[in-house]
Amino acid sequence: WFPYPSKIMFLLDLLDNLPRLQLSRPHLQLFIWVLKELGVPNVPSVDQLRGMQEKLREKCGGIETKRFQSDLGNIFYCNDLARLIAQNYSNPHTASLLQFYPEEPDGVTSELWHAMKIRNMDPDLLTPMYRKEGIDFYVKELAELKDGQLVIPIRWIIRQKQMCANAFLVTREGGYLRIHSDEEINVKAEDLQFNFLDLISISIHQMKLIVMTDGSKHHASQMPNQLRDLAEGEELYSSWVIAWADDVSGNTSKQMNPHKNFYVTHGNLPGQLLQQEFHVQFASTSPHASTAEQAKVIREMVNDSHKNPVRVYNAATGRMCRFRMVVPNLPADNPQQSEESSHIGPNGNCKCRKCKTGGNAHYVESAEGFHALHKVGELRTTEDTLTEIKAQLEVAADGNVSEVKKMQTSSGIKDKVAQGWIVQMIKKNKQLHVSHPQLSSGEIKSKVLEWLYESTDEPWNPLLNFKGLDPHRDTPVELLHTILLGIVKYIWHSANQEWSDSQRAKFALRLQSADIGGLNIPPLRAGYMIQYRNGLIGKHFKALMQLMLFQVHGIIDDPRYAVIKAIGALGALLWFPEIDNMEEYLEDIKIAIGNVLDSFDAVDGGRIIDKMKLHTLVHIPEDIRNHGPLVRSETEVFESFNGVFRLCSIHSNHQAPSKDIAIKCARMDMTKHLICGGRWPSTGGNEWVSAGKGVQSILHENKVIQTMLGWAPHKKPTPGSLVAHTQKASLVKLWVQWNEKMYSLPSEISPGENSSWKSYKGVYSQSGDECREGSWVVASPNPSFQYMGRIMAIIRNCNGPGALILIKQYHLSSILHPFTNCPVLSFPPPDNPWIAVHTKDVLFALNVQHDCRTWKCDDTGLRSLIQEREKTDRTVSFIEHQEDNTFILNIFAVHNACRLRRILPRSLTAPVPLHEDHYKFHCQIAEQVRSTRTGRRQANAERRAAKNAGK
Ligand SMILES: [Zn+2]
Ligand SMILES: [Zn+2]
Known part of the structure; x- marks a missing residue:
């Protein structure tokens, strides 16, 4: 039960650290009492358990909870981000799934590292090196290929599943090396032979110095890559930390208990995993400190990893490695993302956090202004935003409230942090005017500014100065x-x-x-x-x-x-x-x-x-x-983690919520880490050890524990596998009975007329959908064509091998349904409608609706109402379909939308613009808007005038 002193301690610690089922102290005391009553030996008290947990946290490299105080004086606690992310490296379940390099998608774009943000990221922030047969190749360093060609890799990138690099070609000219930095070539990592250090020692050995031409000297000054010093001979990676923030109530009841929270996920993991709560990690919370104050701390931790990369055991390679952190994007809801981009929010004239479009009523109601709202305007940049904030601070130092407001309205920039200071500066300015009437306005202004920069070195949103992040661009629409x-x-x-x-x-x-x-x-x-x-x-x-x-x-x-x-x-x-x-x-x-x-x-x-x-x-x-x-x-997984946070909050005694909750979450993270087989440095620090077998086996063997931890093993049902009916519902019939419609069979199957076949409840499609009798599916007995139709039965031979899906095929029309713009499925199709396919030939499930509008189906059906799983005497009506031959293929279905579009002709799915001439249409609408709004404004003005006259 290493590192726990005993099994009972382990089980109690586990019980105490289930995120979705948190126990209060009385609950725990009750458990312990029951155990003692039953005569279980060595049962600890709650305090002994807490003591052991604290010791374990120190001993097993648990996540440290650090205290911070912001410029505004707020105290809060934050869990060590570096250790949180490091857990994914030393955890064997996640380590092998981490991807460290951008990838040019080989067809399908599905992951963060396929997208341009990562692919275009400053190479200094990406993983700078690639290790090949024990040799570390760094970007910006001279390297030699197997054929003797010299190159300088600039950016590592995976192309067609192969590690490659964009590189500059280097040629020898006389005794000099010329770097052709105007053009990037593609180099395969497998062709690399010597790294820069090798080349230096070779050149010393051969007494030939590496000298660059004058034009290429600045490249030489960057060699060897300085990051080598930080890596100290170990692999150096970059981790993408996705940070989510929001206001969350710490209560489960309707009464608000406001907190600002930060959670993170490790963006180097496949996106599918990141949809699981298991991979959301708590960073910080505070009822007092704003998200900006917390973001500053997060930024410090991230920046620190660039000076001192985090050293950790990599469970995938079995070697020690180091990593630096980068925040590539900030998923959140709109108001939060507005705040993160120093934007004024939904009530300003310029409502967009990403671009400068919008303006006063006169402009946005004009044809041009209205049309402009339908397009991307001039993009905001962090530089512009910072300049604007600094200008607002200058004006605030002058004490000019109305001018600051005007600037905020016209630019759409109203920084929450700066606003806090602006309010204080205006107050300060007024005070100085009273207390020091002899000072000129200019002198007072300088005094206020002096006071400001003495109080803080950064009176604005810390996210505006974050390497690799632009909050305007990197707050993806949610x-x-x-x-x-x-x-x-x-x-x-x-x-x-x-x-x-x-x-x-x-x-x-x-x-x-x-x-x-x-x-x-x-x-x-x-x-x-x-x-x-x-x-x-x-x-x-x-x-x-x-x-x-x-x-x-x-x-x-x-x-x-x-x-x-x-x-x-x-x-x-x-x-x-x-x-x-x-x-x-x-x-x-x-x-x-x-x-x-x-x-x-x-x-x-x-x-x-x-x-x-x-x-x-x-x-x-x-x-x-x-x-x-x-x-x-999507932020759903973070929002669902709020449930875990709330449980932590209600079980804390509210004296130190930020600290208590952070410690609880760190403890939960550690227990999770231990049972996953994650490693930590042994007391001497020389070796990284993992928990004993007993501790590790729990996760695999106990489904309840898996669910409680929000962990879903990465397992898809086998395509073609069958789901049995309950014994009662299952049906056995002879083949002749099943085959009344004369199904056309796969050529290699010829069932005996009198063989018995048993019905099944469901079959798993290639996509993992569970399809049942009556389900609409796409089936494909060979890659060249697909059937769309309804499953009539799922049957398996009772005495021999073979299972079949009996399908009623429908015909896919080549024109769209007039009202819904969806493709139409009709019966009978021109060829044989009755098809039997192998179970593995079912590709995926479809959503299909009856064309009730055309057939005027109405609520003529009646069925018994079911309550408490029993039929009652009461009835409810339902829509009774008037026929069974005309259906609409729902192309608005989200599930399998992408699979469906792969097989449908493009003419059936390509969107068609409603208006060819957008501008003309927008002009018409703008005119209507103008006339109604002008009318409304006039009416309001008249009402106001009448009211004033009445007074
Ligand atoms: Zn915009
Ligand atoms: Zn109908």
Whole structure:
């Protein structure tokens, strides 16, 4: 049970450190009492347990919780970021999955390191070296290839799964070396032979000095790469730390207990893993210190790793290595991201944190100004923003409040940290005028500025001065708050506000009857969604985005219907986990965004002026190019970690919440690390050791513990494997009975007429979907063609090998459905509709809806209501489909959207612009907006005048 003194200590420590099931002290005392009552030997008291945990934390390289005090005087605690990230290196479950180099995607873009942010990052911030057969090659150093060619690698990059480098060619001219730095060539790492140090010793040996031509001398001055000194002969990597921050309540009840929190994930891990709570790590919290104050501490820790790289055991190589940290992006919700970019937020005239578009009412209501809101404006940069903040501070030192406000309104820059100082400076200025009337305004101004820079060296957002980070560009648009809780929510309210109760009931009934197969969402509770229509959350809106289109006919006007259609089309694209063809994809996204904005304009033209979430959409293409698929920047996993944080908070005694919670989280991280087999330096420091077998086996053997830790083993169901019915539901029939429709069979299968076949409940598709009888699927017996259809039965031969999926094939039309713009599936298809395929030939599940609008299906069906798993005497109605031959393929389904587009002809999926001439359309809308708003302003002015006259 190493490093625990006993099994009982280990189990109690584990029990005490489950993130999702935290025990209060009385609970723990109760457990201990029960154990003692049962006569278990050596049961410790709670205090003894706490003492052991503290010792363990010191002994086993636990994460240190450090105290900080900000410039504003706030005290808070932060867990050592370097050790948090280091755990992923010394943990055998994660170490081998870490990717350290940017990669040129070989087809599919799915990860952070495929995207341009990392690929274009300053090579000094990326992993600078590559070790080949024990030789470390560094960027910016001379190296020799096997064929004798000299090169200088500039940037390591993986191309077609091979380590390569962009490099400068070096030629010999006379006795000199000339570096051709105007052109980069591609060099394969396997061709490298000698590194710079080798070349030096060879040259000394041969008494030939390495001398550069005059034009190339500045390169020579950078050799050897200074980072070699920091690495001290060990491998030196870069870790991408993704930092999330937000306001979180520390209470589970509705009463707010405000905290500002920072969590991080390790961006070098595959994105799929980062969706698991297990990989979210707590950094800091404080009820007092703002996220900017905490960010400063995080930045210091990151910067420190550049001076002293973190030394850690790498479980993947079995060697010691070092790493530096870089923060590539900041996922968060919109208000937080605004704050991180020193932006004024949603109430300013310039509402965009990323660009300078927008302005006063006169401008944004003009044709030009209105049109400009639909495009990316002049991009903000950290330099401009800093200059603006400094200018505001100067004016504040002068005591000019109104001028500062004016500057903030016109620029859209209002830095939270600076604002704190601005308020104090203005006060100071006033005081000085009173206390020192003899001083001139200029003298007072200098005194105020003097005071400011004595109080702080950085009176603004620390993220503006963070190597490798530009908060304007690196705050990727977030799907949950911008799309689901933004646009989908808006259209949902806008639609159902106008509905009568009977229309709402109709919608609920239709939605409840919708087929949710292939959507990978939990069962809908449509009645609930209508009843609590003003309190829906992300998952409801995600379902509505994909399904609403098929349920609103007859109860919605055309303009709103167009918005629902446009947002459905965009949503399916935005949730892509993988991107095959980046340029085509981004073009599609641009059209889909244009359609959402234009259709929205037709419903409510002023909305894009008032709400920043609409304009923000236009920045999505660049965000995807820079940071990869947007699902990778989703904040859901961080938000769900808030649940763990809240439990920590309610179990702390609230005297020192920042410290207590940080310590608790550090303890949980350590227990997690130990049971994962993660290593730590032994007391002497020479060896890195891991926990004993007993401790490590728990994670693999105990499913409950896995769930409690938020850990999902990386295991997909085997494609083609079957899911059995319960004994009662399973059906055995002869082949002739199953084969009444005369299915066309795979050539190598010829079942005997009287062989018995047993039915199964489900089959796993290639994509991992569990498909059942009635599921719509794509099946492909050979790569050249695919069937779309419905599973009629899943059966297996009782006496011999062989299992078959019986499918009713539908025909995919070449034209789109007139209302939904989705492809149509009709029956019968021109060739044999009855197909049997092997179980492994099922590719993935589809979502298909009946064409109820055309067939006027109504609520004529009745079925018993089920309560407490029993049929009651009460009945509920449902939509009864009028026929079984015309269906609509839901291309707005998010799940498998990317797989579906791979097999459909492009003519069926390529988005089509709603308006060819955007500008003309925007001019019309701007005119409407102007006239309604001018009218409204006039009416308001008149009302005010009348009121004043009345006084
Ligand atoms: Zn913008
Ligand atoms: Zn129908």
